[in-house]
Amino acid sequence: MAEAGSVAEKVKQQADIVRVVGEYVQLKKAGQNFRGLCPFHAEKTPSFNVHPSKQIYHCFGCGQGGDVFKFVMEMEKCAFPEAIRIVAEKCGISLPRPREHGPEERRENQQRTVLVELHREAQLWFVKQIEGTLEGKAARAYLEDRGLDRDTITRFGMGYAPSGGDLLLRHLKGKYAEKTLVESGLISRDGGGRLFDRFRRRITFPIANDSSKIVAFGARALADEQPKYLNSPETPIYSKSKVLYHLDRAKDALRRQDFAILVEGYMDAIAVARAGISNVVASCGTALAESQIKLLGRFTKRVIVNYDPDAAGQAATERSLTALLEQDFEVRVLSLPPVGDKKADPDLFIREKGAAAYLQQLKDAPPYVDYLITRARQMDLSSGEGKRRAVNFLLPYVQKIPNSILRSEWATRIAQQLRLDEPVLRAALSKAASERRSEVKLQPELVPSSAKPAERRLIRMLAEAPGFRSELAQQLEASGLFRGLETEKIFAALIRATLAGNAFESAQVGAALEDRDRRVFFEILFEDAQEPNWEEAQSCLDTLARKQLERELSEVQRGIEANPTGEALKSLLTRKQELMRRLAASA
Numbered sequence: 181m182a183e184a185g186s187v188a189e190k191v192k193q194q195a196d197i198v199r200v201v202g203e204y205v206q207l208k209k210a211g212q213n214f215r216g217l218c219p220f221h222a223e224k225t226p227s228f229n230v231h232p233s234k235q236i237y238h239c240f241g242c243g244q245g246g247d248v249f250k251f252v253m254e255m256e257k258c259a260f261p262e263a264i265r266i267v268a269e270k271c272g273i274s275l276p277r278p279r280e281h282g283p284e285e286r287r288e289n290q291q292r293t294v295l296v297e298l299h300r301e302a303q304l305w306f307v308k309q310i311e312g313t314l315e316g317k318a319a320r321a322y323l324e325d326r327g328l329d330r331d332t333i334t335r336f337g338m339g340y341a342p343s344g345g346d347l348l349l350r351h352l353k354g355k356y357a358e359k360t361l362v363e364s365g366l367i368s369r370d371g372g373g374r375l376f377d378r379f380r381r382r383i384t385f386p387i388a389n390d391s392s393k394i395v396a397f398g399a400r401a402l403a404d405e406q407p408k409y410l411n412s413p414e415t416p417i418y419s420k421s422k423v424l425y426h427l428d429r430a431k432d433a434l435r436r437q438d439f440a441i442l443v444e445g446y447m448d449a450i451a452v453a454r455a456g457i458s459n460v461v462a463s464c465g466t467a468l469a470e471s472q473i474k475l476l477g478r479f480t481k482r483v484i485v486n487y488d489p490d491a492a493g494q495a496a497t498e499r500s501l502t503a504l505l506e507q508d509f510e511v512r513v514l515s516l517p518p519v520g521d522k523k524a525d526p527d528l529f530i531r532e533k534g535a536a537a538y539l540q541q542l543k544d545a546p547p548y549v550d551y552l553i554t555r556a557r558q559m560d561l562s563s564g565e566g567k568r569r570a571v572n573f574l575l576p577y578v579q580k581i582p583n584s585i586l587r588s589e590w591a592t593r594i595a596q597q598l599r600l601d602e603p604v605l606r607a608a609l610s611k612a613a614s615e616r617r618s619e620v621k622l623q624p625e626l627v628p629s630s631a632k633p634a635e636r637r638l639i640r641m642l643a644e645a646p647g648f649r650s651e652l653a654q655q656l657e658a659s660g661l662f663r664g665l666e667t668e669k670i671f672a673a674l675i676r677a678t679l680a681g682n683a684f685e686s687a688q689v690g691a692a693l694e695d696r697d698r699r700v701f702f703e704i705l706f707e708d709a710q711e712p713n714w715e716e717a718q719s720c721l722d723t724l725a726r727k728q729l730e731r732e733l734s735e736v737q738r739g740i741e742a743n744p745t746g747e748a749l750k751s752l753l754t755r756k757q758e759l760m761r762r763l764a765a766s767a
């Protein structure tokens with residue numbers, strides 16, 4: 181990945197993988213290596229290893245491994261350029277400014293930078309309004325009335341957009357061109373071309389993207405003004421369907437707990453987060469977009485949907501379910517019980533019942549199919565027509581269960597719960613199932629292949645015997661002795677890298693391999709081993725040569741057993757004699 185002379189390579193040369201990994205995993209020195217509990221799978225005995233001189237990590241439990249960038253990409257769920265930046269930052273390495281490709285791109289980058297800066301400034305200003313003005317004081321009183329104390333207001337950056345109509349405009353006007361102000365979405369233009377503040381007499385909530393940059397605002401009306409919630413429009417830095425509210429602060433908790441609570445609005449997200457439950461995100465709009473689901477999927481594939489209990493919320497829940505199931509999410513649905521005679525959203529529920537009660541509700545939240553059966557049972561099931569409607573409501577979801585045994589179990593349950601004729605329901609289900617677009621995906625094979633000792637030693641020597649690596653690579657290449665081995669691809673990659681003559685990097689070779697091969701390769705690198713020497717290399721090559729003869733011999737033998745006649749048989753027998761003679765000589 182890190183090309184010679186590239187920024188990535190420069191960062192990697194200066195970076196210390198132990199220090200970077202150590203920020204995420206508690207590492208202890210173990211011999212030459214460092215060891216800790218693997219962050220990629222649950223374990224009690226450490227099998228996660230970091231090799232300081234080779235600058236690689238490898239988990240003997242789950243097989244994850246790579247270099248410092250791969251580690252950061254996995255942990256932060258970010259792309260390669262972002263990983264370079266993070267590593268550089270953690271190690272105090274300064275980066276050159278990225279090169280832009282054309283004037284168009286440069287202009288767009290500049291525009292984005294300016295808009296982000298404008299949002300930062302608007303945020304400071306909104307906060308100043310809620311803290312220091314009379315109107316702001318009233319807004320604060322309103323929030324406090326809803327149970328939001330000063331700490332929470334500060335923590336979530338809530339601010340206030342005053343009623344004046346052009347106060348933000350006046351604040352920003354001197355510093356930004358009119359065009360930029362309008363592009364930001366925070367300033368609008370009326371029919372007569374006059375500029376004015378988009379948000380007036382509203383509490384503001386900064387909306388950040390997943391790298392914690394404020395890119396938009398949500399704004400809630402103070403009184404009964406409509407609409408109750410008003411958000412930033414789509415802008416060059418903000419696309420509603422690509423941002424999840426609170427994700428920037430939820431990342432760690434999502435990774436740790438491996439599930440997300442999905443709520444509708446920012447007030448809900450704030451209520452849940454301030455109750456100490458950080459793994460919450462809000463879709464900020466009723467329909468969950470596919471790109472939002474993909475974004476969330478970088479952190480966890482398990483979700484508890486907790487939308488409002490009203491009809492709109494139910495419809496949104498069902499729409500989100502379909503989208504989540506399509507992306508292979510494991511989904512549970514929480515519908516909160518009413519508080520008194522009021523239907524409860526997360527905000528109200530936590531305010532009235534407390535965090536512990538909410539946690540219990542989360543724990544008891546049923547799998548989505550249970551939720552759906554409950555919904556179907558609320559339909560009128562007394563008539564045949566009603567039952568048909570209930571089944572048609574359920575079928576599309578059941579159809580999306582990837583596992584056929586589970587699907588069958590659900591069919592039985594649905595039949596019992598809705599008092600349906602099971603065979604009829606099964607027929608409908610199996611028809612639905614056969615129309616499924618995608619079938620069950622199999623887990624990638626993670627069982628390591630069994631590299632023989634001679635192969636393991638040769639691989640290790642090719643990777644780190646500076647004295648004779650290239651000679652060894654040449655011999656292997658010329659003899660082709662590694663062909664047909666289970667480790668063939670590892671050998672091929674090592675030989676290629678060695679003969680290319682560049683500075684050799686295990687991580688780079690590993691990155692070019694398939695998971696299964698990389699796993700074997702890294703295991704070999706972490707084995708305790710004595711100093712390599714040329715005699716041992718020769719004896720390993722002899723072993724491979726013998727193995728090759730044996731393989732060839734058994735092939736010839738199979739040929740003979742296939743009962744050939746005449747010349748064919750004669751030449752096979754000659755070949756067999758020859759191979760047996762060579763084998764005897766090599767022993």
Ligand SMILES: [Zn+2]
Pocket residue numbers: 218219220221228239240241242243244
């Ligand atoms: Zn692991």
